[in-house]
Amino acid sequence: MDKVEVLSNLKERVKALEYNDDASLRNLKLQMRTTLKKILDNSEVGEYLMSIERTKFYLSVYTNGTPESKKIQQWENGKKELIGLLDVILHSFILEGALPQETETTSPSFNQQNTNVFIVHGHDDAMKLTVKDYLVKLGLNPIILHEQLDEGDTIIEKFEREAKNVSYAIILLSPDDVGKAISAEVYLPRARQNVILELGFFTGKLGRKRTFNLLKNSQGEELEQPNDFSGVVYHQFDPAGGWKLKLGQSLKAAGFDIDFNLLL
Numbered sequence: 001m002d003k004v005e006v007l008s009n010l011k012e013r014v015k016a017l018e019y020n021d022d023a024s025l026r027n028l029k030l031q032m033r034t035t036l037k038k039i040l041d042n043s044e045v046g047e048y049l050m051s052i053e054r055t056k057f058y059l060s061v062y063t064n065g066t067p068e069s070k071k072i073q074q075w076e077n078g079k080k081e082l083i084g085l086l087d088v089i090l091h092s093f094i095l096e097g098a099l100p101q102e103t104e105t106t107s108p109s110f111n112q113q114n115t116n117v118f119i120v121h122g123h124d125d126a127m128k129l130t131v132k133d134y135l136v137k138l139g140l141n142p143i144i145l146h147e148q149l150d151e152g153d154t155i156i157e158k159f160e161r162e163a164k165n166v167s168y169a170i171i172l173l174s175p176d177d178v179g180k181a182i183s184a185e186v187y188l189p190r191a192r193q194n195v196i197l198e199l200g201f202f203t204g205k206l207g208r209k210r211t212f213n214l215l216k217n218s219q220g221e222e223l224e225q226p227n228d229f230s231g232v233v234y235h236q237f238d239p240a241g242g243w244k245l246k247l248g249q250s251l252k253a254a255g256f257d258i259d260f261n262l263l264l
Contacts, residue, residue, distance in 0.1 A: 010032055048233070057079075191224075212235065
């Protein structure tokens with residue numbers, strides 16, 4: 001049985017998971033963890049395992065008056081997240097089988113001399129400058145769109161010009177907006193619309209291994225994440241700076257010459 005078939009079977013098991021069947025859920029998560037450890041590289045498996053553990057099947061807070069429909073909806077949301085995670089991995093294996101394999105030296109998207117790293121950001125200037133300063137410390141060249149010359153271009157032309165010359169992108173998802181679905185009752189903090197657009201752009205252009213999604217929650221409230229990107233890994237912008245090591249490791253895995261002594 002090949003990797004695609006194994007992952008497809010796991011996906012069908014998630015779909016068949018019945019509400020409140022906690023024993024089956026635990027067994028399924030265990031099998032997913034075991035399977036991913038066998039078929040994925042060590043450089044990426046850890047983040048997927050964390051995504052599995054973070055998937056919520058039960059409401060964090062509820063009372064005796066909480067409608068059963070909300071509990072069922074949370075269970076279904078958990079299933080969707082696991083299915084999305086498996087879909088992301090499935091698509092990567094399908095593409096690997098359909099496309100010619102590229103080496104690090106022949107890949108058109110990466111050049112050892114290209115140290116340009118695009119920073120996608122919202123309105124959180126402190127977060128933006130912290131990441132920028134860290135990249136400079138690592139000897140990389142952070143590209144922030146509004147800091148680049150206009151050269152008579154429109155914003156989209158300027159974005160296209162700068163984006164084609166980078167080999168890595170960091171997407172900063174900060175709680176700058178709020179929003180909700182029409183059917184929802186509570187507004188949730190969310191990233192700016194342009195940030196979500198550029199998240200999709202760079203994930204498609206560079207691939208998941210050359211993008212790093214850094215997420216900042218809002219005063220204890222979790223930032224809303226785009227459903228269509230369920231399965232994509234998000235890293236917390238924690239005050240202790242643990243994100244720095246994760247970013248350094250991701251850059252190293254992408255082929256950048258990173259001195260880990262600078263990560264301290």
